[in-house]
Amino acid sequence: xxxxxxxxxxxxxxxxxxxxxxxxxxxxxATGQRKKTVKKIAIFxxxxxxVFVVGTLIVFAYFVKxxxxxxxxxxxxxxxxxxxxxxxxxxxxxxxxxxxxxxxIPFEDIPQNLINATIVIEDDNFYxxxxxxxKGIIRAFLANLRGKxxxxxxxxxxxxxxxxxxxxxxxxxxxxxxxxxxSIETEIKYSKNEILNLYLNQIPYGSNAxxxxxxxxxxxxxxxxELTLAESALLAALPKSPSYYSPYGSHFDELKARQEYILExxxxxxxxxxxxxxxxxxxxxxFSPPKEKFPAPHFVLYIxxxxxxxxxxxxxxxxxxxxxTTLDWDLQQLAEEIIAEGVNKNIKNYNANNxxxxxxxxxTGQLLAMVGSKNYWAEPAPKGxxxxxxxxxxxxxNVAIRPRQPGSSFKPYAYATAFKKGFTTETILFDLxxxxxxxxxxxxxxxxxxxxxxxxxxxxxxxGKFRGPVTMRxxxxxxxxxxxxxxxxxxxLDETLNTAQDMGIKTLKDRSRYGLSLVLGGGDVKxxxxxxxxxxxxxxxxxxxxxxxxKIEDAKGNILEEYQKKEVRVLDAQIARMxxxxxxxEENRAPIFGSHSKLYIEGIPVxxxxxxxxxxxxxxxxxxxxxxxxxxxxxxxxxxxxxxxSDGIYVAAPMWNEFIxxxxxxxxxxxNINRELKNYFDLPQTPEEFSPPEPATTEKDVxxxxxxxxxxxxxxxxxxxxxxELTPPNEIEEKTYPQVHCVxxxxxxxxxxxxxxxxxxxxxxxxxxxxxxxxKSLGLSGVYNQAPPSEYDDVH
Numbered sequence: 001x002x003x004x005x006x007x008x009x010x011x012x013x014x015x016x017x018x019x020x021x022x023x024x025x026x027x028x029x030a031t032g033q034r035k036k037t038v039k040k041i042a043i044f045x046x047x048x049x050x051v052f053v054v055g056t057l058i059v060f061a062y063f064v065k066x067x068x069x070x071x072x073x074x075x076x077x078x079x080x081x082x083x084x085x086x087x088x089x090x091x092x093x094x095x096x097x098x099x100x101x102x103x104x105i106p107f108e109d110i111p112q113n114l115i116n117a118t119i120v121i122e123d124d125n126f127y128x129x130x131x132x133x134x135k136g137i138i139r140a141f142l143a144n145l146r147g148k149x150x151x152x153x154x155x156x157x158x159x160x161x162x163x164x165x166x167x168x169x170x171x172x173x174x175x176x177x178x179x180x181x182x183s184i185e186t187e188i189k190y191s192k193n194e195i196l197n198l199y200l201n202q203i204p205y206g207s208n209a210x211x212x213x214x215x216x217x218x219x220x221x222x223x224x225x226e227l228t229l230a231e232s233a234l235l236a237a238l239p240k241s242p243s244y245y246s247p248y249g250s251h252f253d254e255l256k257a258r259q260e261y262i263l264e265x266x267x268x269x270x271x272x273x274x275x276x277x278x279x280x281x282x283x284x285x286x287f288s289p290p291k292e293k294f295p296a297p298h299f300v301l302y303i304x305x306x307x308x309x310x311x312x313x314x315x316x317x318x319x320x321x322x323x324x325t326t327l328d329w330d331l332q333q334l335a336e337e338i339i340a341e342g343v344n345k346n347i348k349n350y351n352a353n354n355x356x357x358x359x360x361x362x363x364t365g366q367l368l369a370m371v372g373s374k375n376y377w378a379e380p381a382p383k384g385x386x387x388x389x390x391x392x393x394x395x396x397x398n399v400a401i402r403p404r405q406p407g408s409s410f411k412p413y414a415y416a417t418a419f420k421k422g423f424t425t426e427t428i429l430f431d432l433x434x435x436x437x438x439x440x441x442x443x444x445x446x447x448x449x450x451x452x453x454x455x456x457x458x459x460x461x462x463x464g465k466f467r468g469p470v471t472m473r474x475x476x477x478x479x480x481x482x483x484x485x486x487x488x489x490x491x492x493l494d495e496t497l498n499t500a501q502d503m504g505i506k507t508l509k510d511r512s513r514y515g516l517s518l519v520l521g522g523g524d525v526k527x528x529x530x531x532x533x534x535x536x537x538x539x540x541x542x543x544x545x546x547x548x549x550x551k552i553e554d555a556k557g558n559i560l561e562e563y564q565k566k567e568v569r570v571l572d573a574q575i576a577r578m579x580x581x582x583x584x585x586e587e588n589r590a591p592i593f594g595s596h597s598k599l600y601i602e603g604i605p606v607x608x609x610x611x612x613x614x615x616x617x618x619x620x621x622x623x624x625x626x627x628x629x630x631x632x633x634x635x636x637x638x639x640x641x642x643x644x645x646s647d648g649i650y651v652a653a654p655m656w657n658e659f660i661x662x663x664x665x666x667x668x669x670x671x672n673i674n675r676e677l678k679n680y681f682d683l684p685q686t687p688e689e690f691s692p693p694e695p696a697t698t699e700k701d702v703x704x705x706x707x708x709x710x711x712x713x714x715x716x717x718x719x720x721x722x723x724x725e726l727t728p729p730n731e732i733e734e735k736t737y738p739q740v741h742c743v744x745x746x747x748x749x750x751x752x753x754x755x756x757x758x759x760x761x762x763x764x765x766x767x768x769x770x771x772x773x774x775x776k777s778l779g780l781s782g783v784y785n786q787a788p789p790s791e792y793d794d795v796h
Contacts, residue, residue: 078201080104080320080555081214084303086329087366087550088677092217093327094300096307098317101218102210104555107197109225110212113272115196117236120265121258123157127192131158131183158183161199205235206242207290219247221288229276230283233266234259247287296332298372298398299325303548311560320555326366326548326563328681330666330674331359335369335659342655343374346634350646352619353381353392355634355655356399358528359663361681362535362629364565365544368681370528372398394637403507403524404633407648408479409611409620412537412579413500414519415476415484417491419575420499422753424696425473425582426705429483430742431466432770434458436485436516438762444769457516459485462612462647468774469707469740473581477588479610481520488519489763490749502570503533503543521613530622531631537579537607538624540691541571550679577693583607583623584690598653599623601661604687608656610648615641619651626688628663632656698753702746708784709746711737716793727793740775740784742767 081097095101119126125133133156155163162182186195205215215235216224227235237258238245245255260281267277294300303325307316335357346352359369378395385391419425433447435458442456449460460466461481475483488496496518497508508514508523515522532546545566552560582588584607586600593599599608599621608623619634619642634651635642642651667683674680701709714723714732723732739745744758744767758764775781 078102078104078320078555079210079318082307082316082319082321082323084300084323084325086327086332087325087679087681088329088674089324089679090677091295091329093296093325094294094304095214095217096304096316096321097208098314099208100204100210100318101208101214102201102320103213103217104201104211104320105213105224107193109223110197110200111225111227111232113229113266114200114212114224114227114232114236116266116269116271117233117262118196118200119157120269120271121236121262122160122239123155124265124269126157126196129156129158129187131185131187132156132180155179156183157199158186158195161195161202162186164202165198203239204242205238206246207248219287228280228283229272230259230263230280230285233262233280234285236262248290293377295329296327296336296370297376298400299327299332299367299370302370302398302401306548321560322551322553324550324552324679326361326368326550327370328359328368330670331369331663331681332371334662334666335359335371338655338659338662339371340374342658343634345654346642346651350634350642350651351392351636351640352634352642352646352651353636354394354399355632355652356527357633357655357659358400358531358631359659360531360535360546360629361627362538362624363544363627364547364563365532365535366547366550366563366681367528368628370398370400372400390638392636392638392640397637399633399637400527403526404618404635405521405523405613406525406530407521407611407613407618407620408481408484409530409609409622409648410500410521410523410525411476411479411484411487411519412583412609413503413505413533414488414491414496415472415582416537416571416575416579417496417499418472418487419578420572421491421495421750422698422703423472423487423490424698424703425471425578425693426696427472427703427752428469428705428707428743429472429475429486430707430767430771430774431461431468431470431475431480431483432774433460433466434482434486434770435766436489436763438766444766445773459517459520471705473585474588476582476609477585478592484519485516486743486767488516490743490752492749493518499571500533503536504529504546505533521611521618527631527633530620531629534622534624534631535629536571537576537583538626538629539576540573540580541569541576543568543570573691574693577691578696580607580690581693583609593649598649598657601657604660604664605689606660607690608653610653612647616644616646617641619646619648621648621652621656623656623660625660625683626690627683628660630656630660632659700746700753702741702743703752707740709739709741711739711788713737713788715789716795719793719795721789721794722792724793724796726796728796731796735788737786737788738784740771740780742771744768 079098079100079102081095081101081103083092083103084094084096085092159179162179190198201211204210205212205218207218209215209218212224212235215238216222216227219235220227220231234255237255243249244251245258247255263272263277263280266272267274303323307323339355339357343353343355346355354373356373357369357371358367360367373395374393376395380387380391380395381393387394435442435444435447435456437456439455441453447458449458459481462479466482467480470480470483472483472487475487493514493516494511497511497514500508505525506529507525513523528546536543547563549561549563551562554560584605586595589597589599599606599610604625606623606625608621611620611622612618617635617639620632622631624630632652632655634655664683664687668685671682675682698704712734714734715721716723716727717731717733742764744761744764746757748754748756748758749761772781772785775784
């Protein structure tokens with residue numbers, strides 16, 4: 001190839017210079033074009049950046065304008081279930097909740113193993129991100145695009161908290177954007193520990209358990225702070241799919257595998273060592289049975305009804321109240337055991353298929369134990385019966401608050417009213433056939449007890465016998481019916497109802513329905529109220545209104561209500577002591593009940609009264625010590641009669657006796673262990689004696705226990721007439737005329753200590769005639785009640 005210079009005729013140096021100049025100009029032109037291109041690109045990129053930033057700000061502003069703040073997490077209403085405890089606060093009786101059962105606990109009560117287990121399975125980068133995990137979001141975004149729908153999340157613990165508290169769970173990109181914004185704000189507002197505390201108190205674990213404390217109680221029956229490593233890992237496995245992984249479901253193997261996977265990750269991240277890992281894998285997990293049953297069911301439901309009535313059902317299911325009741329757990333367990341065993345015996349011996357028991361502290365009015373049936377969780381009996389119609393035993397019915405006829409256990413109210421009027425325990429009454437109706441169709445002597453004339457009323461004693469003159473002490477101690485009807489008449493029906501009402505009986509409202517049969521149990525009462533009223537006798541006439549709540553706190557610890565003692569004297573102490581004296585009189589009780597019957601407890605002074613209704617439909621025993629009042633009912637729910645002869649002394653008294661006796665023994669066993677517990681109820685180590693009443697003496701013999709009275713008169717021997725001042729002293733003799741009359745012969749029932757008699761009382765003839773007939777039957781009519789002369793000596 002020829003050299004280029006061979007064609008150029010000029011100077012070679014000029015040629016080279018021109019060539020260089022050409023290439024230089026060409027290069028500069030290309031460089032300028034490149035600079036223009038770069039500039040254009042830079043301008044475009046800057047504009048794009050501005051648009052992106054502005055767009056981002058606009059999008060951010062769009063999503064932020066209606067967003068709640070992160071503070072809304074703490075300000076939201078947290079649904080927290082209400083807890084019902086025993087009196088010491090150590091026994092959880094019931095958890096009142098709607099769809100969410102939750103108990104909020106502080107961060108320090110959450111075990112570190114549970115926190116670590118949750119982090120490794122839910123968000124292992126928790127301590128290093130700002131609320132969102134960018135890598136996780138991108139990974140989830142790509143996966144969701146491939147799946148053409150949003151199926152996989154990239155949520156951190158913070159995002160889960162935001163979603164479950166202040167956002168919906170809809171699967172949209174807009175919600176995700178809002179979630180991310182709020183998550184970052186949450187991380188700024190709260191510390192990591194605060195976020196964990198909010199999260200672990202919020203999330204669902206299944207079986208209506210929300211939050212770690214409810215989950216721990218539900219599945220392991222323990223507080224969260226007591227969880228082991230293995231238990232913590234298992235609970236951390238649940239929130240991903242609480243129903244699927246439920247320990248009570250059919251996927252336990254998968255739950256166990258997930259628990260072990262969590263333990264492996266805890267080992268990998270250095271939260272536990274190899275030894276802890278191996279031990280946790282081998283740990284035998286013991287789950288609580290599903291909480292279908294709960295302790296003290298009739299008592300708990302009684303409390304629940306009280307709470308719903310006072311605070312509203314919706315409120316108590318969500319407000320997180322702590323309800324400390326008056327229940328003594330030791331005594332409640334004892335009562336349930338004794339009632340169950342007692343009813344089993346009664347079924348066999350007396351066809352009495354159910355029973356109930358109530359125990360009250362008479363010094364405070366606090367309800368200590370309530371058993372409404374032999375077993376709340378049993379099936380109605382007989383099999384196939386219709387509850388509410390023909391079931392001998394209905395487990396869910398709380399007989400303690402159902403009205404039943406009390407039989408003779410009502411008598412103490414009438415006697416107490418009579419004592420208030422001035423009658424004494426030694427007042428003489430005649431236990432003789434007596435007609436109480438003032439009706440010509442009803443004879444007052446030679447009473448025919450086979451005559452069922454509804455216009456007549458002539459009650460008799462349960463054994464059909466009549467005992468002649470008896471004291472009021474004997475009449476109530478031996479539960480004699482006929483003298484007790486006389487006591488009610490003397491006391492007054494309205495006055496007796498007033499006494500019962502003052503003491504706590506609320507069911508006897510329609511007074512027009514009641515007559516003299518009331519004293520024999522003709523009106524319905526509730527075991528709970530009956531026991532509370534007997535507590536007035538035990539507390540020497542001072543009434544403490546029935547109390548079932550010691551304290552109620554809201555979720556923030558504010559006290560909504562608290563027990564305050566509200567004593568009211570409704571009986572004079574002397575009257576209450578008189579009742580306690582006659583109801584604890586073992587000597588006067590023995591002729592009917594025998595010595596050392598079930599109304600007697602060795603070493604424990606007790607006062608007691610039985611009751612049996614017509615046809616043996618109800619059996620009662622009501623009684624007390626100075627520190628414990630107990631009432632027991634036995635019978636059948638549908639009012640079917642028990643076997644003939646099923647008196648209260650046989651069907652109720654054995655359970656009453658055993659409960660009181662074992663209650664004192666139980667306190668001896670638990671006193672040193674539990675006495676430091678707050679609100680621990682104790683019984684005296686040495687049972688208290690009843691204070692004796694002041695001796696009652698009056699100027700009337702019939703009130704002092706003398707049924708034979710004497711009238712001494714000076715007469716003239718010659719004429720047999722009343723002596724005068726003219727009768728010579730040697731002709732005067734003092735003659736005694738013994739008298740035997742009914743109590744109305746001597747006293748006015750409305751003022752027994754006054755000077756008036758009751759000889760004009762409508763009942764006088766009805767009561768007096770049987771006495772005359774009795775004397776006649778004994779051949780003593782010529783000895784007693786002879787009329788002294790009314791004329792004066794006319795011989796001297």
